[in-house]
Amino acid sequence: MKQPKVLIMMSTYNGERYISEQMDSLIAQVQVETQIYIRDDGSTDSTMEKLRLYAEVYPGRIHIRSEHNLGVIRSFFELMQSSPSTFDYYAFCDQDDVWEQDKLIRAITLLQTMNSSIPLLYCSSTQMVDQNLTPIGVWPKVPQKQLTFYNALVENSCVGCTMVMNDITFNQIRGSLPSDFNELIMHDWWIYLYVCTFGEVIFDEHPAIMYRQHQGNVLGGSRDGLIQKWRKRLDRFMNGNNHYILSRQARQFLTTYEDHLTRTQIEEMRNLLHILEKSVIHRLWYACKTPFHRQSLLDDVVLKFVIIAGKL
Known part of the structure; x- marks a missing residue:
């Protein structure tokens, strides 16, 4: 049986400390055919050197380029614009997490139960961990209300690093990008809002990624009383x-x-x-x-x- 083709898009910036663990978990994905497109957003550490080593070991599977700093929103949209439109599914990825081996195939299996003729988006809870991958808690919890336009316009219930979208979502969004990225709160919110408005979002309560919390990436309020x-x-x-x-x-x-x-x-x-x-x-x-x-x-x-x- 033909395996689904998935493009993983990662934007990196000074991620030398954890990038190897993330890359290893991406390469280990099972039951899918993956390629990894990486745009480095002007790192000044050894991130690019580490990524080049992976590209040498996996030629044709890992594509990297180093460009000037645009910030996270523009960097991810630039990835969408420059990536090929020949994949079945597209996933966003952060530089410092760790994915379970079946993260992608689990998302795709759930997406395949839905109407494939409309924009679709998968997102999930995450297993929050500290810098040493020690579990902290599961976040976010399963939304209790429907994921609709009326909720998505004022609240983002989708964590960007868990997102997997079908080819319709990917191609429609990159074919009609906003004229002013400065007006956007975050790239994942924009995509989530789009799919809630014109398609369907599925939220998986199973946390298929370890979402690392450290000094450079602290999720404000998720552990607060x-x-x-x-x-x-x-x-x-x-x-x-x-x-x-x-x-x-x-x-x-x-x-x-x-x-x-x-x-x-x-x-x-x-x-x-x-x-x-x-x-x-x-x-x-x-x-x-x-x-x-x-x-x-x-x-x-x-x-x-x-x-x-x-x-x-």
């Missing part, structure tokens, strides 16, 4: 961090895909964006009835508070 989460959210809001990032990304999404959205979706997005220009009374009224929502009660309260404050 309720009080700590509230305090961090309040601090970010009071300091002006994250003001308007949701509305900016939503506006860019509307600009990019308006011709493909339903009339209802367009009206709901415009209502959300326009309410920010109204009085606080109007914003309070809208926050109580908005169709846009987040997964947890805590995060949904925060969303309503940000709408009322006019800082979405």
